[in-house]
Amino acid sequence: MKQGYALFLVAIAAGALALVPVLAPPFYANLLVPFYGYAIALLGFNLLFGYAGLLSFGHALFLGLGAYTAAVLAGLWGVKEFEVVLLAAALAGLILALPLGWLAVRYRGIFFGMLTLAFGMLAHAVLFKFYHLTGGDSGMRVPRMHLLGLEFAAYNKFELLAGPFYYYCLILCGLAAFLMWRIVHSPFGLHLRSLRDNAQKAAYLGVHVHQFRLAAFAISGIYGAVGGTILGFRTGLADPELVYWTHSGHLVFMTVLGGFSSFLGPVIGALALTLLQDQLQSLTQYWRLVLGAILALVVIFLPRGLAGLAVDLGLFFGRRSAPSAASTTETA
Amino acid sequence: MSPQAPTAAPPRPPLGVSSPLIETVGVGKTYGGFRALEDVSIAVRAGEFVSIVGPNGAGKTTLVNLLTGLLVPSKGAVYFKGRNIAGAGPVTLATQGMARTFQLVQIFPELTVAETIAAAVVTRQGKRWRLLLPLVQDGEIATRVAAIAGMFGLASRLATLSRLLSQGEKKLLDVASAFALDPQVILLDEPTSGVSTAEKHAVMTTLVGAARAAGVQAIILVEHDMDLVAAYSHRIIALSEGRVLADLPPDEFFADPVIIETVVGKRRGVSC
Numbered sequence: 001m002k003q004g005y006a007l008f009l010v011a012i013a014a015g016a017l018a019l020v021p022v023l024a025p026p027f028y029a030n031l032l033v034p035f036y037g038y039a040i041a042l043l044g045f046n047l048l049f050g051y052a053g054l055l056s057f058g059h060a061l062f063l064g065l066g067a068y069t070a071a072v073l074a075g076l077w078g079v080k081e082f083e084v085v086l087l088a089a090a091l092a093g094l095i096l097a098l099p100l101g102w103l104a105v106r107y108r109g110i111f112f113g114m115l116t117l118a119f120g121m122l123a124h125a126v127l128f129k130f131y132h133l134t135g136g137d138s139g140m141r142v143p144r145m146h147l148l149g150l151e152f153a154a155y156n157k158f159e160l161l162a163g164p165f166y167y168y169c170l171i172l173c174g175l176a177a178f179l180m181w182r183i184v185h186s187p188f189g190l191h192l193r194s195l196r197d198n199a200q201k202a203a204y205l206g207v208h209v210h211q212f213r214l215a216a217f218a219i220s221g222i223y224g225a226v227g228g229t230i231l232g233f234r235t236g237l238a239d240p241e242l243v244y245w246t247h248s249g250h251l252v253f254m255t256v257l258g259g260f261s262s263f264l265g266p267v268i269g270a271l272a273l274t275l276l277q278d279q280l281q282s283l284t285q286y287w288r289l290v291l292g293a294i295l296a297l298v299v300i301f302l303p304r305g306l307a308g309l310a311v312d313l314g315l316f317f318g319r320r321s322a323p324s325a326a327s328t329t330e331t332a
Numbered sequence: 333m334s335p336q337a338p339t340a341a342p343p344r345p346p347l348g349v350s351s352p353l354i355e356t357v358g359v360g361k362t363y364g365g366f367r368a369l370e371d372v373s374i375a376v377r378a379g380e381f382v383s384i385v386g387p388n389g390a391g392k393t394t395l396v397n398l399l400t401g402l403l404v405p406s407k408g409a410v411y412f413k414g415r416n417i418a419g420a421g422p423v424t425l426a427t428q429g430m431a432r433t434f435q436l437v438q439i440f441p442e443l444t445v446a447e448t449i450a451a452a453v454v455t456r457q458g459k460r461w462r463l464l465l466p467l468v469q470d471g472e473i474a475t476r477v478a479a480i481a482g483m484f485g486l487a488s489r490l491a492t493l494s495r496l497l498s499q500g501e502k503k504l505l506d507v508a509s510a511f512a513l514d515p516q517v518i519l520l521d522e523p524t525s526g527v528s529t530a531e532k533h534a535v536m537t538t539l540v541g542a543a544r545a546a547g548v549q550a551i552i553l554v555e556h557d558m559d560l561v562a563a564y565s566h567r568i569i570a571l572s573e574g575r576v577l578a579d580l581p582p583d584e585f586f587a588d589p590v591i592i593e594t595v596v597g598k599r600r601g602v603s604c
Contacts, residue, residue, distance in 0.1 A: 182464045187454040190467055194451040197440035205509055206426035206455030
C-alpha cells in the first residue's frame with residue numbers, strides 16, 4: 001500500500017517533468033537538463049553514502065571524468081553517437097573507481113572523506129596544469145552528438161537541449177533510477193546496509209565488507225561519470241571546475257537537502273537546488289549566502305531532508321484525515 | 333586487531349571419525365611483551381557443549397578471537413574441520429560453518445528483524461552478489477527468515493526496526509542472525525549478559541533448542557554464570573593467566589575446590 005502510494009507519487013512527478021517542455025517556456029526545460037545529470041550522479045553517490053555509509057568529498061571527480069570522456073571521444077576522436085560516449089564514460093568511471101576505491105574503502109568516516117577529497121584535488125591539479133592535454137583552465141569542447149542515431153540538424157543547440165535531449169535525459173534518469181532501485185533492494189543492497197550499520201557484525205554474518213564497499217564505490221563512479229556526460233553535453237564544455245572540491249560539496253549539499261535516508265531524497269535535492277539556485281541568482285548577488293543559510297537550517301531542523309519532511313507531512317495529514325473519516329462513518 | 337604473521341603451524345592432526353570440529357594445538361598469543369595465551373590445546377567434537385570459563389584477564393577473549401579466525405596465533409595452530417584457520421577472518425569462517433555472537437549485543441539498528449536475519453540467510457544461500465534480484469521476490473529467503481524468527485519467538489516482530497526492540501529481543505535477534513548461517517559450530521560469548529537472572533535459563537533453553545533444531549553440531553559457551561555452565565555443559569575448560577587450568581566434565585570440575593577458587597573466586601552458585 002505504502003509502496004503503491006510512493007509509486008503513484010513518482011508517476012505524478014515523472015508526468016509533471018515530462019510536461020515541462022510542453023507547458024513551460026523552453027528556458028525551464030533547458031534549466032532542468034543539468035538536474036538529470038545530477039540526479040543520476042546522486043543516485044550513485046547515495047549508494048555510497050546513504051546505503052554503504054561512506055561520505056565522499058571528491059565525487060565530482062567522476063562527473064568531470066564523464067564530461068572529459070565526452071570531450072575526448074566527441075571532440076577529439078569525432079565519435080558522433082551519444083550512446084557510445086555514455087558507455088565509454090561508464091567504463092571509464094568503472095576503471096577509475098576500482099583502484100581509487102581499492103585504496104579508499106579501507107578507511108571510514110573522515111579518513112575516507114579526506115582521501116576522496118585528495119583524489120579530487122589531484123585530478124583538478126592534473127586537469128588544470130596539463131594544458132597541452134586538457135586545455136587547462138579553458139577546458140575541452142564537447143560538441144553536440146547524435147541521439148539514438150538522429151542528428152536533429154533542424155534544431156539549434158538550445159532547442160535540442162529543451163526538446164529531444166530533455167526527454168532523452170528524463171528516460172535515462174528513469175532507467176538509472178529503476179536500476180538503482182533494484183540494486184538497493186537486492187541481497188547485495190541488504191549487505192551494504194548491514195555493513196553501514198555495523199561492519200563487525202556484518203563480517204560475522206559473512207558480508208565481504210571491503211569488497212562490498214568497493215562494489216558500491218565502483219557503481220557510484222559509473223553513475224557519476226554518466227551524470228557528468230550529460231553536464232558536458234549541456235554546457236558544451238569539460239573544464240577543471242567540474243572536479244573541484246566545491247563541486248563535490250555541491251553534491252553533498254543536494255543530498256543533504258533532499259535527504260540521504262530516502263531513495264529519491266538526493267534526486268529531490270538536485271531538483272530543489274537547481275530551481276532554488278536559479279531563483280536566488282536572479283534575486284540577489286548574495287545567493288551563496290542564502291544557500292548556506294538554507295543548508296544550515298535543513299541540517300538543524302530537517303535532518304532527513306525534504307524527502308523526510310514530505311513523509312512526515314504525509315503521515316500528519318494521513319492521521320488527520322483518518323479520524324475525520326472515522327467520524328464521518330459514525331455519523332452516517 | 334590486525335593479524336600478525338603466524339609461526340610455522342604444527343602438523344595437522346589426522347582426521348578421523350571422532351576428529352574434533354575445532355581444535356587448538358599448542359596455541360600461544362603475545363601482544364608486545366604481554367603473553368595473553370600460552371600452550372593452549374583444546375578440542376571440541378561434534379555433539380559437545382563446551383564452556384570456557386575463567387577470571388577476567390584469563391585469556392578467554394583472545395582464545396575466542398583465535399577460534400573465530402580473527403587473530404593469528406603467535407605459536408601453534410587452530411584447526412576448524414581439519415583446516416588451519418589462522419587469520420582466516422570471520423567472513424571465511426561464516427561461509428565454512430562457524431558462527432559467533434558477542435557479549436555486547438550487536439545489531440543493525442536501521443534494519444528490520446527480517447532484514448537482519450535475511451543478511452545471514454543471503455550468505456548461507458550464496459546470494460550475496462545478486463545485484464538486481466529484489467529480496468522480496470525471493471521466497472526461499474523469506475521462508476528461511478520466517479523459520480529462524482519463529483525459533484526465537486521473533487515471528488511477530490519481523491517488520492520492526494532492530495533499534496526499537498527490547499534489550500532481550502535484541503539479544504535474541506543477535507543470536508538468531510548467527511543461527512541463520514546454519515553453522516556447525518556456534519560460539520556464544522556470554523549470551524545472557526544484560527538479561528535478568530530470572531530469564532537466563534529461559535534464554536539458554538531457547539538457544540539450545542534452536543541449536544538442536546538448526547542442526548548445530550557443537551556449541552562453545554563463554555560464560556561467567558557458573559550455574560548456567562553447570563547446567564548445560566558436557567565439558568568445562570578453565571583458563572587462568574593464559575593457560576588451561578582444567579578441561580573436565582562438570583561433576584569433576586565442580587568437585588575440585590582449588591579450581592573453583594581460582595576460576596570463580598567464590599563458591600559455586602554465585603554469579604560473578
